[in-house]
Every structure is written in C-alpha cells, then in structure tokens.
Amino acid sequence: MNVYFFVINMGSIFGSFLLLFFYWQESRSWKKTIVVYLISLAALELGAFFGRLVRGLSYGTKDPVWELLTKEQGTHFIGRVIFVLLFFPLAYRLIYRTRSREWIAYLDLLCIFLAFQHMFNRMACLFEGCCMGKFYRGPFAFKYSWGRGTGAGYSYSVYPTQLFEAVCMLVLFLALLYLHKRRKRLLFVFCICFSTVIFISEFMMEGTGTIRVMGCSVIQYAAVLLMGMTGIFAIAEKYESRKKKERRSYEKQ
Numbered sequence: 001m002n003v004y005f006f007v008i009n010m011g012s013i014f015g016s017f018l019l020l021f022f023y024w025q026e027s028r029s030w031k032k033t034i035v036v037y038l039i040s041l042a043a044l045e046l047g048a049f050f051g052r053l054v055r056g057l058s059y060g061t062k063d064p065v066w067e068l069l070t071k072e073q074g075t076h077f078i079g080r081v082i083f084v085l086l087f088f089p090l091a092y093r094l095i096y097r098t099r100s101r102e103w104i105a106y107l108d109l110l111c112i113f114l115a116f117q118h119m120f121n122r123m124a125c126l127f128e129g130c131c132m133g134k135f136y137r138g139p140f141a142f143k144y145s146w147g148r149g150t151g152a153g154y155s156y157s158v159y160p161t162q163l164f165e166a167v168c169m170l171v172l173f174l175a176l177l178y179l180h181k182r183r184k185r186l187l188f189v190f191c192i193c194f195s196t197v198i199f200i201s202e203f204m205m206e207g208t209g210t211i212r213v214m215g216c217s218v219i220q221y222a223a224v225l226l227m228g229m230t231g232i233f234a235i236a237e238k239y240e241s242r243k244k245k246e247r248r249s250y251e252k253q
Helices: 003-027 031-056 065-070 077-096 103-128 161-181 187-205 217-253
Strands: none
Touching: 003 031, 003 103, 031 077, 031 103, 031 217, 077 103, 077 187, 077 217, 103 161, 103 187, 161 187, 187 217
16 A cells, blocks of 8 residues: 555544544434444445546546546545535435434534545645646745656646645634534535635646636536535525424414
C-alpha cells in the first residue's frame, strides 16, 4: 500500500470511529447505530461510482456512462458527496419505514465525517503529487523540496490547491463540531462551505485536458448543483416545520 491510499484509509478508519460515536450519542442504541452506519457505508461505497463519473465527464471522455461508472480511474469526492446526500435519506426512510425527518440528524453527523475524510483525501494528494495547481509565484506558492518528479509542483511552483482544500476542510470540520455541540443544523453549513471551497479551488487547479463550459469545469458545475440541493433541503425543512406547527394548532383545537 502506497502513502496515498494509506492516508486516505487512515481518514476512513478514524472518521468511522468518530461517526459511530456520534451515531450512538444520537440514538443511544447500538443496534440502530450499526444499522445507520451500514446505510452510511453503503452510500459512501456506491457514491464512489459517481465520483468516477464526475471525474470522467470533466475530461470530456466519449466513453459510455457505464464505463465511466465502473472503470478504475480518477475520482472526485464531490460526486460521492452529492450521491450520499441523495441516497441516505431515501435508504433511511425505506429501512425504517417512516416519513418523519429524523434522518436529518444522522445526515448532519455524516457531514462531519465527509469534511474529515476530504481533509485526508487532499493530504493524500499532497503526498502523491497529484491534483496540482496552476503555475504561480505569489504568496503561499508551493513547490516540492523532495522527490524526483517533474512538471507542476516539482519543476515550478504552483497554487497550493491540496493544502488549500485540506486546511479549509479542517476549519469546516472544527466548525461543524462546534455547531453540533450547540445542537445546530449542520447539513446546510456543510453543503454551502464544501461546494464553495471546491468551486474556488477549481480555478487554481492545473486542469490540463479538462473541458470548460463558460469558463467553469464540470466539477464546478457539480459544486453549483450541491449548492442548489442545499436550497431544496432548506425549502423542504421549512415546509415540514410549517406542517408540524399546523398539526399542533389543529390538535390544540
């Protein structure tokens, strides 16, 4: 196992322990903790296919969609995030056969894991020497002082894209922990912050071979989609809250 996969797996292992602890805190039931964790794991594993799809589309490949989903190639975490946020509520409601929005408390906690995991993802990229930024010589420019690689980050300094995303994810992770302690909603904060970081980072990415539509990459459009999903979640929650208030008013009468 090389350093790249070692760092990513360390993030997954430590993140899983953290997630299990939070799920147990929420449910106070080990049975439900395990079931919800397995739903989360299924969402994350299936989401890998959509991470490959986003990466494949960003290079304008003419391969069929099925090959993009299944072929071992590069991936982008935002594809996995979007799939997880769509799949988890549906799977939870199907398994527990409930229309209540209790799933959102667990999805909030899953957002903490997603921020934590992506921090490790980008640290892995830094050690691997992939996902480099464009040529850059200004403040915070990055250039490897070790290794025998050539090109971006080795032969010349670049934007510190991996460090930028890793540091942003660390800040987001700590912010989500703080908000969780105060019993605040985490989903909207995560979606807005994560999509914004990815959108900005793409402008600094080296991006050779990627296609751009109106100056933006496919990954940036995926970030916009994630922002749009935030609005849909917010409208749905507001609608549900209004229905609860109306139901309580009716019961009092």
